[in-house]
Amino acid sequence: MFVALRELAFARTRFGLMGAVVALISVLMVLLSGLSSGLVVDGVSGLLRSPITAVAFAEGTRTDSAFTRSLVSSAERDAWAARDDVADAELLGTAIVNARNDDGTPVDLTLFGVERGGFVEPATGEGRALAGEGEVVLSSSARDEGVEIGDVLTVDRVGTELEVVGFTTDQRTFGHVDIGFLDLRTWQEVHVGVPDGGPLPADTYDTASVVALRGVDGALPDLAAGDAAAGTAARTVEDAFDSSPGYSAEIMTMQLIQGFLYAISALVVGAFFTLWTVQRTRELAVMRAIGASTRYLVTDGLAQAAILLVASVGVGLGIGLGLGALVTGTGMPFALETGPIVTGAVLLLGLGLAGAGVATVRIARVDPVTALGENR
Amino acid sequence: MTTTTSTTRTGLGLHDVTLTFGDGDTQVAALDHVDLAVAPGEIVAVVGPSGAGKSSLLAVAGGLTRPTSGRVTVDDAELTQLSGRALARFRRDHLGFVFQSGNLVPALTAIDQLRLVEKITGRPAATPPAELLEAVGMTPHAHRRPGRLSGGERQRVGIARALVASPSVLLVDEPTAALDRRRSHEIVELLARQTHDRGFATVMVTHDHDVLEHCDRVLEMVDGRLSPA
Numbered sequence: 036m037f038v039a040l041r042e043l044a045f046a047r048t049r050f051g052l053m054g055a056v057v058a059l060i061s062v063l064m065v066l067l068s069g070l071s072s073g074l075v076v077d078g079v080s081g082l083l084r085s086p087i088t089a090v091a092f093a094e095g096t097r098t099d100s101a102f103t104r105s106l107v108s109s110a111e112r113d114a115w116a117a118r119d120d121v122a123d124a125e126l127l128g129t130a131i132v133n134a135r136n137d138d139g140t141p142v143d144l145t146l147f148g149v150e151r152g153g154f155v156e157p158a159t160g161e162g163r164a165l166a167g168e169g170e171v172v173l174s175s176s177a178r179d180e181g182v183e184i185g186d187v188l189t190v191d192r193v194g195t196e197l198e199v200v201g202f203t204t205d206q207r208t209f210g211h212v213d214i215g216f217l218d219l220r221t222w223q224e225v226h227v228g229v230p231d232g233g234p235l236p237a238d239t240y241d242t243a244s245v246v247a248l249r250g251v252d253g254a255l256p257d258l259a260a261g262d263a264a265a266g267t268a269a270r271t272v273e274d275a276f277d278s279s280p281g282y283s284a285e286i287m288t289m290q291l292i293q294g295f296l297y298a299i300s301a302l303v304v305g306a307f308f309t310l311w312t313v314q315r316t317r318e319l320a321v322m323r324a325i326g327a328s329t330r331y332l333v334t335d336g337l338a339q340a341a342i343l344l345v346a347s348v349g350v351g352l353g354i355g356l357g358l359g360a361l362v363t364g365t366g367m368p369f370a371l372e373t374g375p376i377v378t379g380a381v382l383l384l385g386l387g388l389a390g391a392g393v394a395t396v397r398i399a400r401v402d403p404v405t406a407l408g409e410n411r
Numbered sequence: 412m413t414t415t416t417s418t419t420r421t422g423l424g425l426h427d428v429t430l431t432f433g434d435g436d437t438q439v440a441a442l443d444h445v446d447l448a449v450a451p452g453e454i455v456a457v458v459g460p461s462g463a464g465k466s467s468l469l470a471v472a473g474g475l476t477r478p479t480s481g482r483v484t485v486d487d488a489e490l491t492q493l494s495g496r497a498l499a500r501f502r503r504d505h506l507g508f509v510f511q512s513g514n515l516v517p518a519l520t521a522i523d524q525l526r527l528v529e530k531i532t533g534r535p536a537a538t539p540p541a542e543l544l545e546a547v548g549m550t551p552h553a554h555r556r557p558g559r560l561s562g563g564e565r566q567r568v569g570i571a572r573a574l575v576a577s578p579s580v581l582l583v584d585e586p587t588a589a590l591d592r593r594r595s596h597e598i599v600e601l602l603a604r605q606t607h608d609r610g611f612a613t614v615m616v617t618h619d620h621d622v623l624e625h626c627d628r629v630l631e632m633v634d635g636r637l638s639p640a
Contacts, residue, residue, distance in 0.1 A: 044518075318515075324473070326531055328499060403475050
């Protein structure tokens with residue numbers, strides 16, 4: 036690293052500019068990662084943070100909006116519950132509705148009809164758990180909409196009234212809409228959609244959207260065998276994310292942007308070090324002529340790239356996390372998660388080194404004979 | 412002056428060396444059956460028109476280019492027998508190069524140019540870098556980078572750098588190409604003095620006839636053939 040360090044100091048403007056570009060790319064990486072995680076939380080935290088291991092949909096349901104289209108009955112639930120590798124099987128009703136608060140403010144909700152006291156019902160951080168029909172426990176994020184305990188929400192069209200009795204401990208959203216957990220029977224009434232007093236169809240209280248499953252000790256049950264027995268189409272909860280509204284389109288968009296970002300960073304770093312190597316061809320030839328091995332020169336070049344990358348990605352991460360902290364809680368779907376950010380930083384470093392590695396191929400090819408003769 | 416090598420110094424020898432480029436009708440002989448012996452402590456100048464093969468002579472003598480036929484010896488080693496990696500190691504440990512305008516690394520100060528050679532060889536110089544700079548009169552500018560040195564000063568640093576590895580053979584390529592008359596004399600005088608004092612064999616390629624008086628022998632190269640001038 037003898038030459039590497041001295042060159043970093045000597046050509047500090049050039050390396051500074053390059054470092055600034057890498058740092059900005061890192062900032063963008065952090066922000067995109069935060070946005071991506073935020074979209075996941077906003078889209079499927081209701082499933083992600085639940086103990087559900089798999090979801091059984093009605094057979095033949097279209098996958099992209101299965102949660103709101105699927106219809107199952109207690110027969111399917113019972114078939115799943117009878118299986119040895121299934122610890123819990125419960126009916127879960129899902130529906131996206133518009134509602135209004137006491138003062139007429141519109142509140143959008145995803146209603147999750149759960150079996151009271153069952154494994155899907157979440158813990159409450161404020162207020163109390165569901166005690167009967169006509170009550171609702173809302174995602175903690177619903178407080179941002181101005182909803183408070185004791186408010187009564189009225190579901191549009193059907194007119195069902197829901198009293199807010201509690202909030203969950205953390206954000207529980209589905210399809211970017213706050214979840215309202217309510218008793219399955221209330222959900223079934225809303226789902227059937229018959230206004231107050233009207234006669235209800237016979238199977239009203241036997242219907243839900245899906246069967247929520249939990250394997251024994253959290254292990255994944257044998258879905259294919261269960262499907263054959265129950266006549267359903269079950270998927271792991273992660274696969275079921277795709278059936279949340281807009282989820283796969285959002286994730287694909289973010290992944291495309293991130294993919295391009297990584298490709299660009301590798302190319303930019305590769306291009307910089309290629310030009311830098313070309314610029315140094317003469318001195319590399321001289322060093323080879325006086326006996327420096329290819330390994331010595333390549334190691335030196337890669338060490339230089341590594342120092343530049345680590346320093347600038349580090350600075351970029353710092354700025355990105357600072358900006359991220361400012362953005363969090365502003366209503367933008369944004370969540371800083373260690374895993375994806377570390378992965379992103381490692382990818383930026385790895386791809387940058389790969390780009391610089393391409394440039395070092397030129398170092399290996401420099402012919403020491405060119406050190407002789409005409410100078411530039 | 413002691414040397415770290417255990418080999419006995421016999422200087423540089425080229426024996427019936429031929430170097431050809433291309434083949435068939437387009438074949439060009441850069442070196443045409445060249446014989447040359449330079450003894451330790453002797454400085455030999457090679458003059459001749461451009462394209463006569465002077466640079467090829469240095470490249471072959473320095474193990475940078477393999478001759479088409481013939482043998483090159485330095486002390487008791489035969490360069491033409493060495494593999495690529497062994498050749499690079501041999502170059503590092505036994506040969507010194509002085510290039511046009513010094514050909515220094517722009518990012519390094521004068522003293523660091525010498526320390527770089529220590530890093531590359533992995534052993535300290537027999538004569539410490541500061542003393543070598545003193546010997547070429549560069550002590551006041553030891554901490555300047557090449558960009559702040561004159562052409563003559565760069566060449567002095569280049570000579571000092573070539574001496575770090577205590578070479579058996581010093582190969583010098585047009586050392587006065589970018590220098591005025593007075594500085595040219597100073598540089599070649601310095602080379603001759605170092606050659607005599609430290610006892611290595613020096614081959615200097617030049618087309619500056621002014622400076623030949625400082626050399627022990629002068630040879631002329633024409634169309635790849637070497638003859639006494």
